[in-house]
Amino acid sequence: MDKHQGGANKKQFLHINMGFFRRLRTAEGENHKCHLKHVGSASFLPALPKDASFLQKFKRKLKKSTLISEFNPQSLEYFRSKAEIFRIKRDHVQSQSWIIHPFSDFRSYYEMWMSVIWFLVIFCMPIEAAFDLFHHHADSILRTKYRTVQHNPFSLILRLICMTDIIITFCTGYTIEKRRKVVMRPLKIVKHYILSIYFIPDVLCSLPLDFFVNSHSTQRILGFLGFLRIIRILTLHTYTSRTLEIFKIRSIASRAIRNCVINLLVFHWFACFQYMIPQVRFFAYGEVVAESWVERTDLPDLNFISQYIICVYRAAGGLFCIHFEQMQVEIWEERLIAIITFIFGKVYMFFLTVVILNRLLRQRCLEVKYYETISQVQAYMSQKQLPLPMQIRLLQFYDYKYNKKFFQERSIISLLSDKLKGEINLNVCSKLVQNVSMLGHLPQAYLEQVVVNLKPEIYLANDIIIKAGSVGDCMYFLASGTVGVWTPSGKEVCHLQDGAYFGEISLVFKDKRRTANIIALEICEVYKLDRKIFRNTFKASSQLFNMLEEVANERLEITQMFEDVHAKTFMEIQH
Structure with missing residues (x-):
């Protein structure tokens, strides 16, 4: 009986808890639409x-x-x-x-x-x-x-x-x-x-x-x-x-407004202190001292706005440690509040200076790390006695890669889950997906699979990305930059720019080697897709694979045409 009752209570508890999670929000802040039955x-x-x-x-x-x-x-x-x-x-x-x-x-x-x-x-x-x-x-x-x-x-x-x-x-x-x-x-x-x-x-x-x-x-x-x-x-x-x-x-403007309000309240309170101390003496001793700054300036006879402005003026002078002739005091109570104001002002200004410098250094922290890294690279190049052109190219790589703000990309990515990595890659490659029409035809599931497995690479000007005759194990998507296409004989065929892709011929046709040389004409950022992912993704969509095969055939025919023309011209010169 107890077992049945305990089992029933447990079942009811689990059943009730299913209903509670229908209210949980997803990471995007949207309500989870739960289709499970819930009670309670x-x-x-x-x-x-x-x-x-x-x-x-x-x-x-x-x-x-x-x-x-x-x-x-x-x-x-x-x-x-x-x-x-x-x-x-x-x-x-x-x-x-x-x-x-x-x-x-x-x-x-x-x-x-x-x-x-x-x-x-x-x-x-x-x-x-x-x-x-x-x-x-x-x-x-x-x-x-x-x-x-x-x-x-x-x-x-x-x-x-x-x-x-x-x-x-x-x-x-x-x-x-x-x-x-x-x-x-x-x-x-x-x-x-x-x-x-x-x-x-x-x-x-x-x-x-x-x-x-x-x-x-x-x-x-x-x-x-x-x-x-x-x-x-x-x-x-x-x-x-x-x-x-x-x-x-969490904007910088909201933080700045909040800090300004706190600072204004500090000045406001010290302004009120300036007028309070002489009144404390009056209520304590029952006398008005002619040497009091309040009495000398006829402050009580003025309206509130004038009184407040004069007190703010004196408080600002004390906090900023600026001495005015009007700030001279003769009574020990007023001297005491002046000393407190000066000391607090010194500490407060020092504190604000530290906070502002800390904010500035935090904003420039990555830039400082970048230049520290560049100093290490320069020391490395000097020790290895690298030639000047190679040193220039190496510095160009770091400048393009980090844009003067150094960060440890691998250590950041290594802590993320595969799902989050995929979402980040999809966001980073959003411009690439928009520019490459072929990727736009992929279903969402396949597109995520492709994007997750894309490997970014950077090539400097005159770097050989693909060499004719080599074995092809991947294809490339050009995110930014310009590459030139040359036939094996050295005849320039065309230029490819942002959103282009190349290297697909050796993947579409089995046992086909690279048919052209692809050389970077400027600093290029490309994404590499391996053969295994290519087969799993593009061959699953026959229509997309046929379209890619047509493009590969056209490029192969153009390259072959240039080679035939070159061979014919060479033979005519020989004769």
């Missing part, structure tokens, strides 16, 4: 009754969105197998856990949304804390310590969203990148978040404490906590990167 759901959630209410459908859809998604790029990056992803999803459902998986669809959309929120928070909170933008007034806050409090509804909305983010974080699993592991236990998640550097700043900056006080000075002091949000700039960068990865946006 790919989410492993129980099916809803036909008369399910809207609330039931919503709860099921929400639960499904919190499970790990096989379409999330991070899922395959961590687990490398869709079977493993489905196993994790099944275990998540069976555990009845309410924890959100970090690689779920819900988390993906949530991070897209939070990318915008974190940008607004990181940009707006320091402005609110430093410039008191909402409470714009003619008499400066540095001159009026207590005033009637008004609240910014936009700031309140941001704080409420950030409080919601704290709750979502407690409900979301976290990853351990070194071990490629995802932790989904609630107690560990709570402990991990509380002990992180983000928890205390998140709580202090999210709670609207200043909305419950009536003193403007106290409100401003609480507002200074907004500067703790600077640690979330890394979170913004991470969320933005993941969003771009989900949408498969």
Whole structure:
């Protein structure tokens, strides 16, 4: 009884799993159209009754969105197998856990949304804390310590969203990148978040404490906590990167825009720091120092735009380590922020320089390897004392082969599967297939077989590709360049260019030797097809083989005609 029940469960499990893979995508990103019968759901959630209410459908859809998604790029990056992803999803459902998986669809959309929120928070909170933008007034806050409090509804909305983010974080699993592991236990998640550097700043900056006080000075002091949000700039960068990865946006322009935004936020924060420090002194000591740069420039009496531009001007001067006369400070707090700005600016400029140089070197890495290889080739030629014409030809070969960017083609190709090699060859030879009309008549299956077995070769000018009278074991397809056809007696017959093929005569006719000399007139790239593949491919298609045989007969007749004319002319000269 137990055996029958176990066998039935196993059979049902296997039968259900067949249905799950109908949703798997192919490498091209298209949905796999599975014709197998399937039972159940790919989410492993129980099916809803036909008369399910809207609330039931919503709860099921929400639960499904919190499970790990096989379409999330991070899922395959961590687990490398869709079977493993489905196993994790099944275990998540069976555990009845309410924890959100970090690689779920819900988390993906949530991070897209939070990318915008974190940008607004990181940009707006320091402005609110430093410039008191909402409470714009003619008499400066540095001159009026207590005033009637008004609240910014936009700031309140941001704080409420950030409080919601704290709750979502407690409900979301976290990853351990070194071990490629995802932790989904609630107690560990709570402990991990509380002990992180983000928890205390998140709580202090999210709670609207200043909305419950009536003193403007106290409100401003609480507002200074907004500067703790600077640690979330890394979170913004991470969320933005993941969003771009989900949408498969990997262009250089998107990276440049993202980096520019981060750099602008750095300048923005230091500009806010310039105005915040004098206010901290005022709230700490209750006095305005006449030597303060804020007081000397009458900054509080200006509008917000003027205040912000002046602060950006001072921050840029500090970050770029440029000293202006207007940047002279007398108070130790202002000197402290100036020192911090100078030091950070030095480190920041050095960091940017290293990043830019690294990008440039990575782009030119293959060129550097190419010239290193050329140096080795030159040393080889010098040691072997090769003649100058041979040295020139050897350098021409390397220049044409690598186009000044060296790469190890064999080591790259050796790691690929035969299927992928065939697809690459088909793509590389797409122009050749278009130019060679004969290949265009081949069925797709035979065409792939031919392309996979084509062997690329490069011939320099005046190289003999085929020698008359030799045994023919292959034919050639001319991808680029020009070759000349000569009879054995040395009479030039014609030129062949891109898309031409030659050498087929000795393959079509049994025991037939090469009937002409084929010589490269310039650097030529050809693809060689062996006799065995030729027989398996072209002889399988009688119509194509007959067409090839007709071409071979015509070329053979033309060559023979030139030979006959040459022999007749030679005999007449002898007589």
